Amino acid sequence: MRNISSKSFLSLRHIVGCCKVSCITLSHWGITTSFRRFGQPASQTHPHLIAEGEVTPGITRAEYHQRRCKLVQAAVKTFRGVKSVKDHLFIFPSSTTSYMTNDIPYPFRQNTDFLYFSGFLEPDSLLLIEANHKSVDGAHVSHLFVPRRDPSRELWDGPRSGTDGAIKLTGVDASFTTGELGKYLQYYNHQHKDYVLWYNHGRPVHADFHHRILEQVMKDQKHKCVENPTMNCHKLRALKSPAEVQLMQRSADIASEAFMETMKFSRPMVNEAHLWAKMDFECRIRGAEFLAYPPVVAGGTRANIIHYITNNQVIVDGDLVLMDAGCELHGYASDLTRTWPVSGKFTKPQKELYNATLRVQEACIKLCTNQYSLDELFHEMLLLLAEELTHLGIIAAESSPEEKLQLARKFCPHHVGHYLGMDVHDTSTMSRKAKLKPNMVITIEPGIYIREDDFTVSPEYRGIGIRVEDNILITDSAPLNLSASCPKEIEEIEGIMAARA
Structure with a gap:
């Protein structure tokens, strides 16, 4: 696949690589043990729920990857024969936290399309999938944009997985903080043209991402067209x-x-x-x-x-x-x-x-x-x-x-x-x-x-x-x-x- 832009973009970041792993060290009779904290259950922290290789209980990294491949295959098939289409970019925002009053949240429930293709359970995240028009086998590059590690917020809301944790959990190809989303999409627009933007702009899942970042991407008009991925998602989910x-x-x-x-x-x-x-x-x-x-x-x-x-x-x-x-x-x-x-x-x-x-x-x-x-x-x-x-x-x-x-x-x-x-x-x-x-x-x-x-x-x-x-x-x-x-x-x-x- 040409233009694996996440690798190029990584080299442009001010901080290269992933955030430091956050561990808790326990001492018991002189034995020191460290384990990774995530923003959702993982095999390392919840072995009674999740087996090694699973992202969510019962669903493996391989199955999530295969779901993304099938989505790409459906998109490529839709535009087969349209020579002017060169690439496909899929955007799936997560849900955000809703509040009943001030700092009191409602129980969080993840957006199901985002969850179906990523397995990531944290709010205020986004899945981005890149593929080109030759990806008949579903080959793609997947990125998660996730909230940055923030000890002050984690004190109140619980641990966040961070960029490194998101990769460890889900097996996506790369992960960035949500603060880098706008820059990444600008970089993608600079590197690509005549791509199909797959995004449900008619019913935005995440209002802040939509109004602050994604509407601007739609206005840049480097894409060939904007398509709603929901019907293809639902055909797979059915x-x-x-x-x-x-x-x-x-x-x-x-x-x-x-x-x-x-x-x-x-x-x-x-x-x-x-x-x-x-x-x-x-x-x-x-x-x-x-x-x-x-x-x-x-x-x-x-x-x-x-x-x-x-x-x-x-x-x-x-x-x-x-x-x-x-x-x-x-x-x-x-x-x-x-x-x-x-x-x-x-x-x-x-x-x-x-x-x-x-x-x-x-x-x-x-x-x-x-x-x-x-x-x-x-x-x-x-x-x-x-x-x-x-x-x-x-x-x-x-x-x-x-x-x-x-x-x-x-x-x-x-x-x-x-x-x-x-x-x-x-x-x-x-x-x-x-x-x-x-x-x-x-x-x-x-x-x-x-x-x-x-x-x-x-x-x-x-x-x-x-x-x-x-x-x-x-x-x-x-x-x-x-x-x-x-x-x-x-x-x-x-x-x-x-x-x-």
Whole structure:
């Protein structure tokens, strides 16, 4: 590859080489040991979490490198035959720290595109990937720009990896401080022309980098064009590697075990907030970093509010509780929904609606193959719901097929599912019209929601809201339910409730 500019730029820096390694020296019975401190877990400091050669738990340096290679290959393929394009420059900023007030930060969560290609977990960083138009094999040079070591800030916020630590952790080709980003991009512009700048300027992830540095790069017009890399990123992220599948399986297992414990914790007059806290505790104690999203914990008729997250009411005897929750484990999310009777026993109308929902869900799961798209599964879900609701008399048998579909959509106003991965509603640029592919993970989550003031429905069904959701891995053969260990048959749920202490 021509113009490996990081090597040239290194020679122009006022301080050549990496920052000094920061070590803590421990003395125990006259033995001196030094170990490197990083801004994130590493095999040297967290051997219980990360194996040698991994950047984040379960994901190796080699896999992160291969992801970058695939990104470059996709870009080169896009511009194949465009002779005026000479190079490609990819820019992925990290998230920044958000503050609830003054110096009190919200819990930090890394930008998932940046994380997917680097594995670096510190805020206010940036990944830069260089390649040329001949990189059909994905050859590239990767750089991380990271916050400089600052003892005064590290006293308050914890250690930073620094430039040397970033290389040791991730295996990128070079690392600089973020203060050098502007100079580096100026140098790149001086050395290159007619390159494609891959940067999502329409939705900037890091406002400070964007307004202070990256907007100016876009104005310099040395590039041939500016392209949004997000769609290419999402196409790669949608297909999970074996290591990613393992992490998602473990995330689903943790959420499943937590759901069972939360069911056992349920009692008439329990506060929704207490079930939320129980789910959060059970996920964290099993190794999850946090819940993947604010959960829905909806007792009784509040289950008919699809995204109810107030979670502050008391659940009375005889009501169902609908919980939509999942956890995030090492960057990968689970997303489950279960509905159960807080008293321990389903009533007859609750059973009828629940089993109808469950039959629809199981039928949809069987259709999770490369013959269907999410939109096609949604249509199948509506047909199946219409049939079940007609059988229960909730939809009039004499209704036309079109009317039945409209009414099915009234009683289930949301889609059948979504892509799942590093984000809960993952890879948002992926069309739901696209056929499913092996190694995708999706949710299947039909529901039946009947408002208590819907007088078109028999009184015994009014006020009931039910949803059942699982995480499904698409394979070359039958779909695999990653959350199959979470009970959802009525007999299983009532058995768990009966075993409460």
